[in-house]
Amino acid sequence: MRMNQGVEWAVHVLLSLAWVDDGEPVSTAALAASYDLPHAYLNKQLQALVKAGLLESLPGARGGFRLARPAAKITLMDVVTAIDGPEPAFHCTEIRKQGMGAAAPKSSFRHPCAVTTAMRRAELAWRQSLAAQTIADVKAEAEAHAPAIAGVTRRAYGRD
Numbered sequence: 001m002r003m004n005q006g007v008e009w010a011v012h013v014l015l016s017l018a019w020v021d022d023g024e025p026v027s028t029a030a031l032a033a034s035y036d037l038p039h040a041y042l043n044k045q046l047q048a049l050v051k052a053g054l055l056e057s058l059p060g061a062r063g064g065f066r067l068a069r070p071a072a073k074i075t076l077m078d079v080v081t082a083i084d085g086p087e088p089a090f091h092c093t094e095i096r097k098q099g100m101g102a103a104a105p106k107s108s109f110r111h112p113c114a115v116t117t118a119m120r121r122a123e124l125a126w127r128q129s130l131a132a133q134t135i136a137d138v139k140a141e142a143e144a145h146a147p148a149i150a151g152v153t154r155r156a157y158g159r160d
Contacts, residue, residue, distance in 0.1 A: 018071040025064030052082035077130035
């Protein structure tokens with residue numbers, strides 16, 4: 001499964017905003033600078049998160065972005081869907097009906113393609129796993145590996 005790099009960026013931004021968690025917005029410029037990311041491309045990802053209801057955008061000189069809901073209510077699947085869209089990763093083109101299958105009777109294709117069935121089953125498991133993990137879960141795991149990360153993040157955005 002290959003995801004857009006914007007998914008990684010979006011998860012990191014959501015984590016940063018969860019660590020800041022003071023209700024005040026963080027500017028796109030500050031978010032981009034903290035990860036050394038291109039401002040314009042990151043802003044595109046942030047707007048997708050706003051559209052999906054994961055972030056709030058506040059206009060003005062002191063504006064920026066903040067979480068639209070608690071980190072425990074934002075799943076990794078929410079992020080993937082916001083950035084990559086809801087379309088399935090696998091698209092069957094029914095090649096079994098071409099080449100050696102071209103002369104086969106239509107009755108040979110009454111059942112769904114076994115390849116499609118297997119791929120859909122695998123993708124469903126992947127989606128369920130992402131839906132079972134929240135930004136709060138990832139935050140807790142990161143803090144277990146790097147206990148100082150919350151303070152480092154708050155200081156990076158001038159919060160401490």
